[in-house]
Amino acid sequence: MNLNQIKQPFTEQFPGDFSGDTMQRQTPKMLFSTVEPSGFENPELIIFNQKLSDEIGLGQFNEKSDLNFLVGTDLPQNIKTYATAYAGHQFGNWAGQLGDGRAIYAGEIKNDMGKKSEIQWKGAGATPYSRHADGRAVLRSSVREYLMSEAMFHLKVPTTRALSLALSGENVVRDIMYSGNPQYEKGAVVIRTAESFLRFGHFELLAAQKETDTLKKLLDFTVKNYFPEIISEGEQKYQEFFTAVCTKTADLMVEWYRVGFVHGVMNTDNMSVLGLSIDFGPYSMLDEYDLNFTPNTTDLPGRRYAFGKQGQIAQWNLWQLANSLFQVIKDEKFLEKTLNEFGTYFWKKHDEMLCRKFGFEKLISGDDDFFSQWQSLMQELSLDYTLFFNQLESHFNQKTTFEQLQKISYGLIDDEKLEKFTSFLSEYEKRLSQNSISSEESKKLMQENNPKFTLRNYLLYQCIEELEHGKRDLLEKLITALENPYEEKFPEFSVKRPDGFEGVAGCSMLSCSS
Template sequence: MNTERIRQPFIEKFPGDLSNNPMQRNTPGVLFATIKPAGFDQPELIAFNEKLSEEIGLGRYEDKDLGFLVGNNLPDNVQTYATAYAGHQFGNWAGQLGDGRAILAGEIINEVGKKTEIQWKGAGATPYSRHADGRAVLRSSVREYLMSEAMYHLGVPTTRALSLAFTGEEVIRDIMYNGNPQLEKGAVVIRTAESFLRFGHFELMSAQKEYKTLQQLTDVAIENYFPEITSSGSQRYRDFFENVCMRTANLMTEWFRVGFVHGVMNTDNMSVLGLTIDYGPYSMMDEYDLNFTPNTTDLPGRRYAFGKQGQISQWNLWQLANALYPLIKDEKFLEDTLNHYGTYFWEAHDQMLCNKFGLDKLLKEDESFFTGWQGLMQELQLDYTLFFNRLENLAPEMDLKEHFKDVSYSVLDEEKTEKLQHFVTTYQARLSLNTISREESLDLMRKTNPKFILRNYLLYQCIEEIGNGNKEMLEKLNSALQNPYEELYPEFSVKRPSDYDNTTGCSTLSCSS
């Protein structure tokens, strides 16, 4: 790996070197603190993303690179740092937050000029750790490494994972916050993104009335990540907000397409670039349920449930609008933009559903069709991914009960089968209104509906195996997630086994997960 190519994109632009006193505390007036990773004496590589490394310009892995992957033996050109941000957590203002267990190495620019930020997660405490240890455990690290790559190959905007390694330490965690802490194996992930800038970075500067730094930060974001914005003055910042809204709406649509539930959509977990960021108590959808949340911390309110993700993203954008108001100073514009967000999102959402059903265009009557389908899915407890896979292979002569029985988490009795038959009849009538051929319709479905999703029970099995020294399932899952629209491993294309219905760390997750 060529780590000599790493440079620091923000350190020269913003004040804030706190390396002489890296204790946890508030840091008003600054956006970052220089901080060294903790360092680990007995690291062990678990996985390395060779393709990504080549793509971003780091090159091939060599044994001597293991130290860098856990934050040891850093080159002289690398000045590591953590950033400060704020946020609304579960709807409440949380004040200053920051990179509590993430430390940035800097930025890589590859041969074609593409910029990528490199960040350790789990490499030690920072001034923003809020009295935590800054470490990460194996289970959360495996979940982030695999799911971020799974989302990338599904075509969902996301951060990505470069490496996964044991630290050689044991870390104490209370997985369900119920007074039962246990020692777990420590691990470090290196994750990458075009940028890790969050809504919370802008919220912090605005809340502290650091308007000059807020403007600098927004200018840097526009110059580096929004080349489509060429305007000046306050229009420049209006265009920035509109772009963030569009990217966020598109991201939410993609989450709905593949059945991803983030679990903790706080404003500090929202990327201004429209990336999926911070993989904690997430889940891919098994049985379809608009009210499903994988996060035990989100109960009983279910603020971040699957069906609310569009609504919550708009609420989060309201908070970003408040933060950017000192630059935009146009309340009506912000209100109009946020009101339009809902319209744009639902249009994109419904067009996405058209693609999943193989419909060539959205018709006025499709709203009732989609509503009826949602009711059927929830009542029959049908698996979201497998349902569409079966729909692709549906033929007139098929026995519906037999065709869909392995897709339902409930028993398909006579009454439920009749309801399924009614839906299929309605669907076939809707297909007849297409102006494209059936083969073109199927092609649209195949491109939109994955055959493989990284379910929580598969992750749970994989984490158990890695903990026992076996990487076979890790390698198999890594192969499957790189080809999610093909059925390479039929054993993975099944509904969640009932054995995992109430398994801690699988069906029930916390922010510690």
């Protein structure tokens, strides 16, 4: 890899602390601190994303010369590594200064097309923002980070990505369910990339510190580097920036709903101003459809971040961002109007997305009722979200009748449930008849918007268990499947979660433990 191309863009723009001291502390008036990764003596590569390396401009990987870099050891001389400070609201409460507790930036690289990508290690050691933690990561969380970020990319959902996954050679102590039963686990390091890792929390920190001049500088830096479509100046520039963040955030939520993704920890410090999926912790893809499902044990009993609340929480988080930007924008009516319009835009995009999943060419009068009927059916019959649309699409193959869908595909033996399902399919046929596009065009819409494969937690659990014992067969199959999510490469993955995984930690619900 050509590591000499990595630059440090963030440190050139904002005040920083160059002490290199990793003792956990408050760093007022600082947006970053220089810090060196801990370094690991016996790393072991699990997987390297060569396609991504070529895409971002790092080039061909050589395990002998490059492996140590993947875990933050033996760095090139031109790299000055750092971690950033940010603040945030966690589970609805102001948490004050936070920051990159496990993430350390290597810097930024530019490919031949001029596209920039930031690179950072996750799990390479403590930073001043680790809050008395060790800055390490364990294998299970690192596998989940790597695989899910790549799965989201191939599902065409805006996301950070993963370049590599390696064992650190160390054991790390973690209490997986916060049950008072800590155990040693294998340590690991992920390198992840994104155009930028700027979060709502970076802006919240400066606003809380009343650092208005630096807040303006950060806004100017962000617009210049990541929002080239904004060419206005003065307050209008900042207004257009906020509008763009609202739009990108709403679009991201719609994509999460399209594929059935539940983030689980939608704190403001986990929200990207570029509208990217970021920080893959106790997330889950939906198995059975449930608007009240949360994969995060820490989110109980309130279920603040449940599947059905993600759009609402995104808007709440944007309110907190607006409060921070008010120091610069100073137009309360504009901010309120923009935030109030978020819901209108979101629901329009959401319902248009559902139309495509059902093979409808456009929204028409009465679709609200149809979608409500569908949601009630899904929840009442505990139907699998991904499999439902896959089976519905099979009707267009003219090999599967609606009667077969009822009795075979969904296993509806109960007469009352079967009657409800039959009634819904009748409504679906009526709605399809109102399309002006052909059946083939409807089928194509469904194929493009309904993945055949989603990375379910029970599959991740199995993969992690195998990797703990040095086996990589399932990992390789999952990589192939997630790189081709709109094809059915492995029919054995197109099933409901097996009963044996019910209630197993890591298969349906997880904690925030890393």
